[in-house]
Amino acid sequence: MKTELHTEWTVEEICKGFVYNQSEGKGLFGMNGKLTIQPEYQRNYIYADGKKDVAVIDSVLKGYPIGLIYFNRREDGQLEVLDGQQRITSLGRFVTSKFAIKQDGMEQYFRGIAKDKQEKILKTPLLVYVCEGTESEIKEWFKTINIIGVPLNHQEVLNAIYSGTFVTLAKEEFSNSQNNNINKWSSYISGVVNRQEYLECALNWVSKGHIEEYMSIHRHDTNITELKTYFNSIIDWIDGLFDEIHSEMKNIEWGRLYETYHRRPYNQSELNKKVADLYADEYVKNKKGIFEYVLGDCQDTKLLEIRIFEERDKKTVYARQTQEAQQKGISNCPLCALGSDNNKNRIWKIQEMDADHVTAWSKGGSTEISNCQMLCKTHNRAKGNK
Numbered sequence: 001m002k003t004e005l006h007t008e009w010t011v012e013e014i015c016k017g018f019v020y021n022q023s024e025g026k027g028l029f030g031m032n033g034k035l036t037i038q039p040e041y042q043r044n045y046i047y048a049d050g051k052k053d054v055a056v057i058d059s060v061l062k063g064y065p066i067g068l069i070y071f072n073r074r075e076d077g078q079l080e081v082l083d084g085q086q087r088i089t090s091l092g093r094f095v096t097s098k099f100a101i102k103q104d105g106m107e108q109y110f111r112g113i114a115k116d117k118q119e120k121i122l123k124t125p126l127l128v129y130v131c132e133g134t135e136s137e138i139k140e141w142f143k144t145i146n147i148i149g150v151p152l153n154h155q156e157v158l159n160a161i162y163s164g165t166f167v168t169l170a171k172e173e174f175s176n177s178q179n180n181n182i183n184k185w186s187s188y189i190s191g192v193v194n195r196q197e198y199l200e201c202a203l204n205w206v207s208k209g210h211i212e213e214y215m216s217i218h219r220h221d222t223n224i225t226e227l228k229t230y231f232n233s234i235i236d237w238i239d240g241l242f243d244e245i246h247s248e249m250k251n252i253e254w255g256r257l258y259e260t261y262h263r264r265p266y267n268q269s270e271l272n273k274k275v276a277d278l279y280a281d282e283y284v285k286n287k288k289g290i291f292e293y294v295l296g297d298c299q300d301t302k303l304l305e306i307r308i309f310e311e312r313d314k315k316t317v318y319a320r321q322t323q324e325a326q327q328k329g330i331s332n333c334p335l336c337a338l339g340s341d342n343n344k345n346r347i348w349k350i351q352e353m354d355a356d357h358v359t360a361w362s363k364g365g366s367t368e369i370s371n372c373q374m375l376c377k378t379h380n381r382a383k384g385n386k
């Protein structure tokens with residue numbers, strides 16, 4: 001890979017023809033269209049907080065370095081910002097008077113500050129490394145300079161679109177891996193904190209699934225009280241009800257369960273006893289469903305995907321299989337009948353057999369008589385363990 005250091009490009013040249021997309025919170029182009037500021041793989045502009053963006057301008061005005069910037073030169077000659085997007089976007093937004101800085105105690109836009117200060121900013125040269133290489137070289141380079149090289153996920157895009165006081169505060173709480181509560185939350189939520197997945201969950205809960213609408217309504221809020229309070233109510237509710245933490249508790253629709261059940265009183269020791277019993281029950285296929293099942297007073301067995309047949313169905317299937325087997329002189333366990341040992345024509349008693357799903361539960365087989373066969377206990381156990 002080739003790299004060349006450029007010291008001759010000034011803020012003025014880099015910001016020439018600067019285009020900023022307000023709705024997407026993106027700096028798009030500079031250098032009269034020759035520079036793409038935000039390639040697909042870049043994270044969104046996050047300096048527009050009245051602090052980081054102002055700090056960039058203050059640094060330039062004071063003559064402090066703002067650090068190395070990296071461009072990638074594409075095959076078609078177009079330049080892309082590899083690292084420095086936030087700084088360039090701050091400079092571009094300032095020189096196009098998109099935000100103000102404090103000068104002599106007053107908020108001032110670029111067009112309002114003294115001419116010599118304008119000149120100082122425009123004539124400041126930036127230190128730019130231009131890299132040229134194959135895609136894999138660039139990606140390697142990318143890792144080295146520690147930039148997130150993955151596409152933005154849905155919540156990251158929403159954060160950029162609805163950037164403002166609300167998102168900033170919400171991220172401080174829910175996207176901050178230094179937050180000591182993350183460990184506790186991770187019992188019920190899975191995801192990556194700095195990929196905004198906890199924030200997404202919190203927003204999903206409070207908005208009952210209407211995240212975008214909620215973010216748009218609250219965009220300029222200067223507090224996140226409702227979001228935080230609601231989130232904590234749900235976490236406390238789960239914490240208070242269940243004694244033990246199971247891995248299946250992650251990513252259950254707790255928001256919906258909370259809305260449905262949090263007004264109901266529960267006998268906590270009974271509730272937890274039921275949970276423990278169901279965990280120990282080999283017929284409960286869907287352990288994740290246990291929580292909703294017990295919260296709903298153990299009514300909806302479908303949630304558990306239970307592997308069990310009705311007694312009357314077992315008797316019907318047993319009678320039919322046994323009758324056919326006796327006519328053919330083979331075992332009434334179809335798997336024994338296929339074998340070559342002494343059991344191949346053995347007629348088992350119903351107590352010596354168990355009901356089995358012909359098509360397994362995991363493959364979508366139902367617990368209907370049409371999907372039921374009786375197997376000797378040995379064969380049933382062997383099949384069940386698969």
Ligand SMILES: [Zn+2]
Binds near residue numbers: 334336376379
């Ligand atoms: Zn058998």
